[in-house]
Amino acid sequence: MSSETASATPIAWADAQRVAFEAGRAARPDAERVALGEADGRTLAEPLVTLTDLPPFPTSSIDGYAVRGAPPWRVLGRVLAGSVAPPLPDEDGVAMEVATGAMVPGGTRAILRTEESATTADGRIEGTPRAEPEWRVPGDEAARGEELLPAGTAVDPGVIGLAAHCGYDSLPVLRRPRAAVLVFGDELLTGGLPGNGLVRDALGPALPSWLRRLGATVDTGAVLGPVKDTLEAHVDAIRAALDSADLICTTGGTMRGPVDHLHPALRELGGDYLINTVAVRPGFPMLVARVPGPDGRDRFLAGLPGNPQSAIVALMSLVAPLLAGLAGREAPRLPRVTLGAPVRGRGTDTHLALVHVDRENVARPMAHVGSSMLRGLAGASGFAVIPPGTSGEPGSQVDLVPLPLLNGERR
């Protein structure tokens, strides 16, 4: 059926990553404003410019006395954090008690720490203020209008805190790419024990979580499968997903078996291949196509091979850079690791080999790494990249495609 797969010339793996990233970047979604609490994981659509001086007013760094003139000082009152300080009168020997974070009264010459002050018999304050200023002046950290972060910055909790600090209630960010997952294969079970020719669908439950970690939104209704192994059911499922998804990830059916309907479905829907097979093992039948949506705007479809490890190779090879582009981020930069054991090359193909990376940055190949297996993947840190025409020698440095894991996972 799908002679497209048979006739396609595989693109080099490194080129495929670039093509996917550039396609995502060219199609990046619009900007929107979201409340600070919703902004984690987004990308700044505009530079973060501070809306105020930081700090916004002269601010005491300590609990103590703001003093004017020579000691001893008569304490005229108290300024707590959160109120406007009246200026000290233009006279000698006056003070105002101030709390940490309080506005410093105008006319203050120094602030004396509470614990370094003494009270005189007549109730006045004396002591020696430290030489270094004990308060912060407006602009110490930033001056109003100063650019603190460029557009394109990944928003994380540190950025959210800074935005609040300098006066923002919401942030202009790029809309999060919406992904859908369609699982193909009549042999797949969604629950219970596999057997009698049936296997558990291992991708439908896992892919949404991987996709979220790569920055996409995946609504619960956007995961569908198994989709019946007919061309009509494939076309209908893809067409429905085109309504709302920016990216549809399908699994299985990338080859030319009797029930592999992805390529014919793409043809029927007017799909246009950006990548159609990649010179990488495992996972070579992976693809990315542009498919017109009902509103005329193109969507992306990533065809992940059915073998479950191969599907994750395709996810990390094509979907990760595509989503980085769509999110307005930089292309993923690959860290280098030192191989702790030999890893075979795969001839003219790139070999993505599952490895565990230890604290010394040494990558050791995993066992149980057949493309139909998931045991190796579940303990791995990522894929070591063995370029075409080479093999991985112990002690050599290679690129790593890290799985999107959180600190503390896969120690």
Ligand SMILES: Nc1nc2c(c(=O)[nH]1)N[C@H]1C(S)=C(S)[C@@H](COP(=O)(O)OP(=O)(O)OC[C@H]3O[C@@H](n4cnc5c(N)ncnc54)[C@H](O)[C@@H]3O)O[C@H]1N2
């Ligand atoms: N004649 C050839 N046959 C195959 C070749 C080849 O070069 N010539 N390549 C093999 C390779 S490599 C891969 S990868 C697969 C890709 O095939 P499809 O993308 O068409 O995938 P399916 O045929 O639908 O499934 C393959 C395999 O994976 C199992 N599977 C599928 N989906 C899931 C899922 N969601 N969870 C768990 N397991 C899944 C499925 O049962 C099959 O065993 O083609 C090879 N064949």
Ligand code: MOO
């Ligand atoms: O290319 Mo297949 O993905 O090796 O298993």
